[in-house]
Amino acid sequence: MGLLRDLQALDHYIDRLRREVAELDAGELLRERIEQTRQRMQEIKQRYEEMHARATEQELRLQEFDERIRRTEADLYSGRITNPRELQLLQHEIEQAKQAREQMDVEMLHIWEQMETMKQDIDKAERDMRHLERVYEAHMEDFRQRKAALEAEIAFHLRERAELAQQIDPDALARYEQLRQRLGGTAIAVVEQKACSVCHTLLTPYILKRLQNEDALIACESCGRLLYDPMLAQA
Ligand SMILES: [Zn+2]
Structure with missing residues (x-):
């Protein structure tokens, strides 16, 4: 019976080690964070690309606009138009175009600013990513070692x-193994103040007497675990 008790102590210890293995952090949370950072980075990059396309488009529009203003001005100063009313209209048209042109410049500036911010965000996300990857590598190395x-x-x-x-x-x-399986890892109970140490049921005088006199495996009548009396073992 003493050997069974030693076996159970060893089994409990092995169970505990196995639980420790199961509870080791295999880096899932870190992997999730890396994935989130990667997604965020891709989103920003995509928005940056869209913004870049808008900037290119705006640039083209600006060029066309400038070209139109140039043509109108050339018309105005060509001397071909002499009607004062017509000249006034042309001048007015140029003025309006220039105002619109200024507004477009402001928009363009705004786009550039937004792109600059996005670039900074992308850089930051990339730095975060590299940092997280280093942390993850170190963590996994530690995990593998443990x-x-x-x-x-x-x-x-x-x-x-x-x-x-x-x-x-x-x-x-064989009986020990069966009980261990059936009773969640603990097949042996100790007699403590005439009670079973696991289910705490008071043991009957008959059981206690058998424990004293017989060399057989005697089970707790309540939970079925094999009983071990350390007092008897000492004697
Ligand atoms: Zn019991």
């Missing part, structure tokens, strides 16, 4: 367990 260390420790204790299991009576071992 995982390998835990797995090596598990492998070591599994060998230890196999050796211990060999010393245990096969029937007792």
